[in-house]
Amino acid sequence: MTLPGILLVFGSCGPSGPPATESANKAVSDPLPSWSDTATKKTIMAFVEKVTTASGPDFVTPEDRIATFDNDGTLWAEQPIIESLFAMHRLKTAAEKTPSLKSKQSFKAFLEDDKKYLGSLDHDELLNALLQLIMVAEANTSREEFQASAAEFMKTATYPKPAPMPVKKATYQPMIELLEYLRANGFETWLCSGGTTDFMRTISQEYYGIPTQQVMGTRFKQQYKEINGRLAIWRLPQIESINDKYEKPVNIALNVGKRPSFVAGNVRSGGDIGQLSYSQGRSGPSFQLLINHDDAGREFAYQEKDNASLNAAKAGNWTVVSMKNDWKQIFRTAP
């Protein structure tokens, strides 16, 4: 088997597209046009080809084609973390009603964008401050109010760097193509992120083509209660699971019930080593993709202090993406 049939179909039976030209045909025949023709792209495509070849020794049945993707730093930019922009927006509103919130040092720093203070925190301290922010800004409300507020915010939110742009544009074009390519080959694509589940659900379908039921994230404890005479789900100010590091495989087991055969994460804090390793432990073929942020010119260049993710990638023979060398295009061009 060479090209997945479905891609050929798109080329020939699309709804009234532009007249076929040589370059249009070429784009149609290449499912990953924003990826440079490097070993990384070839390795991804060779894997997909072998696991979808029914007569081959590495065939993976459709029900085992589960792909999980981290979000921050893997599908969209994470400097700053987009959910923190939303949480700060809600904190500002909350602080207008309850000014005492400003007396907490980390909240004050968030509200005043105190780079010196925030920059002095290490990864775990920053994560802890963010979780406290999220708890104050995103709990004690119904799911429905919360999601409406997130959807409203995202409509006009701007991502600041490298140049201000709508947040939707801060998603990575090569990864959007990869999601589509995997789905065209029978994979079910999932989010598995440190961001909170119901925040990501407000954009997962529109940004990534991922329905709400395939989104896993950090989650609040919730309860069923009557709100304005109607039974609804209430978000309690208690985090039930921080979906980071070794909690990711636990939540994949909870939500999916099997080891994924494809996982993508990124270098920053070692947050994806857990799900990448879990995937590799499945019996049968699996693929581990780790994105390295090494493109200071077009996006950012950052490393992990202890280099844990790249070390794990080396030990596990995972595929490392160099954003600089493997991606022709960084940010979203898709609609």
Added chain:
Amino acid sequence: MTLPGILLVFGSCGPSGPPATESANKAVSDPLPSWSDTATKKTIMAFVEKVTTASGPDFVTPEDRIATFDNDGTLWAEQPIIESLFAMHRLKTAAEKTPSLKSKQSFKAFLEDDKKYLGSLDHDELLNALLQLIMVAEANTSREEFQASAAEFMKTATYPKPAPMPVKKATYQPMIELLEYLRANGFETWLCSGGTTDFMRTISQEYYGIPTQQVMGTRFKQQYKEINGRLAIWRLPQIESINDKYEKPVNIALNVGKRPSFVAGNVRSGGDIGQLSYSQGRSGPSFQLLINHDDAGREFAYQEKDNASLNAAKAGNWTVVSMKNDWKQIFRTAP
């Protein structure tokens, strides 16, 4: 009528059945052949037709066609609860190694099938005894060992009543047809049961055509740990969520992220009122199906002490299935 349906089936519908006749052709064109031509069947089909009519006012987009089904008493018989047969099997093995387990009164009663003691427990006491049984019998092991053990057990397990039969045959043929009918109309079908998630996942695809990632149940707290040199998921002896009553909508919100447009549950303990009500609270059309066990001849007849489910059905205008009148056939005839 006392003859179990299963006996009739063996006579007429095996894989090498009789040649097609007029009545066989008619059966093919009817998606719910085991349902009698009563108002219940008509109401179900009218709902499915209206929500799939793109030009109509009640159209439900495919991404909102989420259907959740209780399992015990809704998709298979629950007297006794099938998971309790498995848990007792594991308890017996555990008690051989640790005889002190037999000193606990409820465990002793389970092991010796002490009907007098077990019959003296009310619903909550029995549920509590079952949860303690499950905790001892199903925790402190890896997911993979647990699921292999459950799959092995289910291969030869027998359901005792009304006559001994393989557990797979204790599933309800009309509900298997309903699951298929909904899927054929673009619904994603989910389990939402008080049974434990990973137990049901061992049979959900084979029995119901429901993949592991669409199974919600009572769940254990889990952790990621190294087991025999391999990273895997470990089941801790701690129940994280009892998926019953008002915890069901909470878990639907967690796993699906939206209100279902179709929910099916049954009369026994009020366990499904939560998910049925949650569904009814969605904006847009929804359907609530409640199965009443009123067929002492072919299955069982049992009621709720407080009649809460039937009262809720009346108040909410839910569709109540009379197994006696609405089902031509009770037990599975599908392969």
